[in-house]
Amino acid sequence: MKRVAAVDLGASSGRVMLSEVGADVLKLRELNRFWNGPVRVGGRLHWDVLHLYRSILEGLAVAGPIDSIGIDSWAVDYGLLDDAGRLLGNPVHYRDSRTDGVMERVLSTIPTTELYAVTGLQQLPFNTIYQLAAEKLPADAITLLMIPDLLAYWLTGEIGVERTNASTTQLYDVLARDWSDELIGRAGLPRPVFPALREPGEVIGSVLPDETGLAAGTPVIAVGSHDTASAVVAVPAVGERFAYISSGTWSLVGLELDAPVLTDDAREANFTNEGGVDGRTRFLRNVMGLWILQECQRVWGADLDDLLRAGADAPPFAVLIDPDAPEFLAPGNMPARIDEQCLRTGQEPPRNRGSAVRCILESLALAYRRTLRAAQTIADREVDVLHVIGGGSQNELLCQLTADACGVPVLAGPVEASALGNVLVQARALGEPFPDLSAMRALVRSTHSPRRYDPQGKPADWDAAESRVFGTR
Ligand code: ADP
Numbered sequence: 001m002k003r004v005a006a007v008d009l010g011a012s013s014g015r016v017m018l019s020e021v022g023a024d025v026l027k028l029r030e031l032n033r034f035w036n037g038p039v040r041v042g043g044r045l046h047w048d049v050l051h052l053y054r055s056i057l058e059g060l061a062v063a064g065p066i067d068s069i070g071i072d073s074w075a076v077d078y079g080l081l082d083d084a085g086r087l088l089g090n091p092v093h094y095r096d097s098r099t100d101g102v103m104e105r106v107l108s109t110i111p112t113t114e115l116y117a118v119t120g121l122q123q124l125p126f127n128t129i130y131q132l133a134a135e136k137l138p139a140d141a142i143t144l145l146m147i148p149d150l151l152a153y154w155l156t157g158e159i160g161v162e163r164t165n166a167s168t169t170q171l172y173d174v175l176a177r178d179w180s181d182e183l184i185g186r187a188g189l190p191r192p193v194f195p196a197l198r199e200p201g202e203v204i205g206s207v208l209p210d211e212t213g214l215a216a217g218t219p220v221i222a223v224g225s226h227d228t229a230s231a232v233v234a235v236p237a238v239g240e241r242f243a244y245i246s247s248g249t250w251s252l253v254g255l256e257l258d259a260p261v262l263t264d265d266a267r268e269a270n271f272t273n274e275g276g277v278d279g280r281t282r283f284l285r286n287v288m289g290l291w292i293l294q295e296c297q298r299v300w301g302a303d304l305d306d307l308l309r310a311g312a313d314a315p316p317f318a319v320l321i322d323p324d325a326p327e328f329l330a331p332g333n334m335p336a337r338i339d340e341q342c343l344r345t346g347q348e349p350p351r352n353r354g355s356a357v358r359c360i361l362e363s364l365a366l367a368y369r370r371t372l373r374a375a376q377t378i379a380d381r382e383v384d385v386l387h388v389i390g391g392g393s394q395n396e397l398l399c400q401l402t403a404d405a406c407g408v409p410v411l412a413g414p415v416e417a418s419a420l421g422n423v424l425v426q427a428r429a430l431g432e433p434f435p436d437l438s439a440m441r442a443l444v445r446s447t448h449s450p451r452r453y454d455p456q457g458k459p460a461d462w463d464a465a466e467s468r469v470f471g472t473r
Pocket residue numbers: 009010011012013247248249250290291293294304390391392393394395396
């Protein structure tokens with residue numbers, strides 16, 4: 001058995017977890033949990049990366065003796081280092097408006113068909129390629145590190161970029177499984193800025209005791225450093241006829257495949273082929289997710305449990321929105337934006353908070369249904385079950401609505417899927433007996449039994465709701 005620490009940074013909170021893990025043991029204990037989110041400074045949205053780093057050190061400091069550390073975080077964002085290894089500026093948050101209009105500008109020089117053929121990535125305005133095109137690269141920038149790689153660099157002094165997170169940059173060749181020299185060149189970026197890639201399971205280096213105040217020699221191991229890649233490792237699925245929703249700030253809805261799907265249909269439906277652990281493909285779409293609810297909660301200053309109770313009591317199918325509409329991406333007055341979309345689409349805005357919450361959750365369930373159906377058709381893979389993992393798997397109303405809308409049983413949990421996936425990849429690298437993903441998933445199943453929601457209600461209600469929001473199929 002091993003004792004390992006998993007650092008898992010989501011867009012709304014970060015945590016340091018301690019795990020005891022072995023052939024039939026997978027225990028998780030929280031050492032530190034801390035706020036994460038956008039901080040506006042000088043008209044720009046940033047991450048508070050030093051707060052994150054300090055909170056990680058605080059968590060690791062109380063871990064006791066551990067065999068290793070692994071780090072995962074949200075994707076696409078990065079820090080730049082100069083030739084002395086100093087961070088140039090505070091990393092910018094992917095929801096910052098500096099990328100407004102940039103995707104369109106880049107696509108006028110690199111056609112979307114060519115970009116998709118190489119990267120297989122969903123077009124999102126904040127993909128790393130567009131963030132880098134939004135500003136001139138500082139002349140003294142010599143190294144780009146994704147967020148988990150930056151934190152690992154501060155812990156160990158070692159430079160490199162982990163592959164699952166590199167796969168979200170839109171500068172990565174999904175078939176060659178390496179940086180795309182061609183796209184990096186066409187984007188006008190210097191190739192040497194992009195460090196060599198690491199595989200999940202590789203030892204990055206040892207903790208620097210003088211820099212960190214932590215015990216010397218503890219290895220830092222690369223995991224699926226994209227949080228969604230780690231979460232998918234911990235889906236407690238049997239076989240391959242399953243879909244998943246990694247449900248947190250975002251809802252990542254899709255399938256696990258052996259190879260990318262780069263067809264016209266996949267591109268037109270805006271599906272992504274992100275890199276998974278053990279060379280798998282995460283074929284999925286970003287649905288706007290609980291971000292919309294989080295922002296309403298912030299604006300209202302309301303308690304989540306109260307809001308979800310009010311949402312459960314509100315009348316069904318009163319108001320529906322398209323949660324993926326671009327106006328919901330940036331932080332701001334989300335209740336007002338919901339009202340505006342309703343008025344624009346000829347609906348009366350939600351009458352009260354309960355009705356607004358119901359609107360958000362039913363609209364998310366509808367978006368899941370559309371995405372799940374498209375994924376199955378495009379990838380030619382039918383599923384029998386939908387696993388919902390992450391913080392959103394605790395939302396009973398949303399889980400039930402998801403089962404109803406999608407017409408398949410939902411298995412909810414684990415809540416801390418990303419941390420568990422992070423732990424399992426470290427444990428395997430340390431020699432614990434998990435030969436493949438199915439062995440890891442069997443352990444998650446036996447230690448974190450999911451909660452089942454069977455579809456209820458009338459499928460015709462969801463058909464009608466779908467044509468209200470998206471027109472007839
Ligand atoms: P991220 O990794 O993006 O930061 P998490 O996986 O931590 O996100 O999930 C955060 C979301 O989980 C919140 O937006 C919230 O809606 C949901 N959530 C957290 N706790 C609960 C709970 N007790 N009941 C219902 N939903 C919850």
